[in-house]
Amino acid sequence: MAKKIIGVILVLLLIGVVSGVYIWNKPHKKVEDAKGIEISAVALSKEYNADEKAADAKYLNKAINVSGTISEVDTSQDAHLMLILQTGDPMTGIQCAMRDKGINVTKGGAISIKGFCSGNGITGVALTDCVLTK
Numbered sequence: 001m002a003k004k005i006i007g008v009i010l011v012l013l014l015i016g017v018v019s020g021v022y023i024w025n026k027p028h029k030k031v032e033d034a035k036g037i038e039i040s041a042v043a044l045s046k047e048y049n050a051d052e053k054a055a056d057a058k059y060l061n062k063a064i065n066v067s068g069t070i071s072e073v074d075t076s077q078d079a080h081l082m083l084i085l086q087t088g089d090p091m092t093g094i095q096c097a098m099r100d101k102g103i104n105v106t107k108g109g110a111i112s113i114k115g116f117c118s119g120n121g122i123t124g125v126a127l128t129d130c131v132l133t134k
Contacts (some may be wrong), residue, residue: 041068045087047080092124
């Protein structure tokens with residue numbers, strides 16, 4: 001009886017280890033492979049300001065293609081480019097954490113960015129893993 005219990009525990013442990021290794025090595029989703037929802041920065045901000053719960057249901061963790069005007073260009077702690085798109089509200093913006101480091105953009109320029117939506121924060125809607133689309 002004890003041998004059966006030990007055998008079952010070992011089989012379950014082996015299944016757990018194999019599952020863990022598979023999940024650890026599973027490739028991450030790339031924004032280029034996902035079809036993005038087209039929206040302007042102003043419209044995205046308005047949707048989140050009107051009903052955050054409904055906007056989360058529509059956009060959270062999904063690829064979206066946002067177009068707008070750059071209001072700020074900055075770098076993050078890991079030296080990646082961080083762009084803020086204008087929304088019409090000076091207190092909020094669309095925060096775009098760019099994946100690539102060597103992007104040449106200017107403040108005030110029009111841009112189209114594709115990234116995964118991380119939801120609404122204190123300073124506006126956040127996008128991660130962003131790439132230029134145009």
